[in-house]
Amino acid sequence: METAFTKLVGVRHPIVQTGMGWVAGPRLVSAVAGAGALGILASATMTLDQLRSAVQEVKSRTDEPFGVNLRADAGDAAERVRLIIDEGVRVASFALAPSAELIGRLKEAGVVVIPSVGARRHAEKVAAWGADAVIVQGGEGGGHTGEVATTVLLPQIVDAVDIPVVAAGGFRDGRGLVAALSYGAAGVAMGTRFLLTAESTVPDPVKARYLAASVKDVTVTTAVDGLPHRMLRSELVTSLESAGRARRLARAVRHAAGFRRVSGLSWPQMVREGLAMKHGKDLSWSQVLLAANTPMLLKASMVEGRTDLGVMASGQVAGVIEDLPTCAELVARVMAEAQQVIDRLPRSCP
Template sequence: METALTRLTGIRHPIVQTGMGWVAGPRLVSAAARAGALGILASATMTAGELRTAVREVASRTDAPFGVNLRADAGDARERVRIIIDEGVRVASFALAPSRELIGELKDAGVLVIPSVGARRHAEKVAAWGADAVIVQGGEGGGHTGDVATSVLLPQVVDAVGIPVIAAGGFHDGRGLVAALAYGAAGIAMGTRFLLTSDSTVPDAVKARYLAATVADITVTRAVDGLPHRMIRTELVDALERSGGARRLARSVRRAAGFRKLSGLSWAQLVRDGLAMKHGKDLTWSQVLLAVNTPMLLRASMVEGRTDLGVMASGQVAGLIDDVPSCEELITRVMSEARHVLAALPGDGRA
């Protein structure tokens, strides 16, 4: 199935595996890439040295194109951009809109730039700055999210920009791919669906919690880091929502110290990152610290399997998923379903 996305990136299927912190490592990314999707490494939870090692590991496992997801507001963003360029990575994606300068530097080196956005105006801005494509996530998506549904946001963006648009938020099967194409998208991006594959390193006990979740079990809360964050509701989430500011601040400081040690960042770098997160947002310093240490809450679940101590970012679509296939099996299934759906559509517009 050829689309503007497959032509742009050189992948076989119009499917993107998103960059999820502590989840989208070399094993998952290389498996997705080998299966014909665009696998994207999550670099925000890696040091710069770990990122270079991870890129080389993926490259050693597959010749297929893949990408790296960056935080545009990170203090060492330019160092990470240089790693991407030096290592010959095909795609750079961004969780936040990158600057015009970062886009220009990557494009000058032949790297495709595909930011993720949650609003039409952000898509218009990065398109004007030279982005090659854009991932548009509706409110159904996991992690930080907006409140506009994909079915409303997607056509807005498709009509507003002249670059390929990749739909994210609520996708897990071939029906969703066909629906996204009908809206004018060039493909779909999936996070939770790839988290729940056998190639994902997330502990089995955590995957079981996702599989057991219903749509009603997945909520949006500001208690974790002050920003709307979609995740599975757990006792920890309930406790964070009930706890007072002083208690949240104490927890934030402890976890921020742990993340600083793990990431190798200095306190000055953490503060700079916190200021970048705070810019343009009405966040308290307690919320900023929570935002800085959110990676530690995710790590507790996604790496250590401690769902009692960590959070589980999740799209609403987890409530529809009931199996853990390999990436190869998943992508083969999605494409087969899509072809069957397309074949079943009335050719002359009549039911």
């Protein structure tokens, strides 16, 4: 299925696997790329050396195009951009809007720039700066998310920009792909659906929690870091929501102390990290600390399997996912379903 997105990126199918921290590593990304979709490495939880090693591992596993997701506000963003250019990575995606200068630098080197956005004005801004495409995440999507549903946000942005738009938030099958195409999108991006595949390195007990979840078990809370965050309801979420200010601060300090030991950051550096993530929000000190070490809360679940102590970011679609296919099986199934849906659509009268 050829779309403006597949032609831009050079993949066979208009499907993207999003850059999920601690999840989107070389094994998952190379499997997605080998299946003909666009896999994206999550670099925010990697050091520069780890990112270089991960990129080279993906290249050793597949010759297909893949991408790297970056934090535009990272202190070493310029070095990561240089690494992407030097290693010949096809796509750079961003969770936060990159600067016009950063976009220009990547485009000059032939890298396709695809920021993720959650509002029309953000799409218009990055398009004006030269972004090649955008991923639009509606409120159904996992992790930090907005309030506007994909079905409302997507057509707004399709109408607002002249670059390919990839729809994210609530997608898992061929029906969703056809629906997104009918809105004018050039493809779909899926996170939770690829998290729940055979090649995902998420521990089996954690995958089991996702598979057992109903739609109502996927919640949006601000208790973790002060920002709307969609995740599975867990012991940690419930305790944070019910705890008083003093208990939340004590818990945040304990988590922050653990993160400081692992990351090597000083306390002042951690506070600066947390403040940088406020995005203009009025956060308590416990939320500032938790914002700084949210990556470690994700790691507790996604790497260590501690569903009682960690955060399990999740799209609402987790409530209707029931299996763990390989990436190749998933992509083939989505494309076959999409074709079946298209074939069943009523034809126009002559």
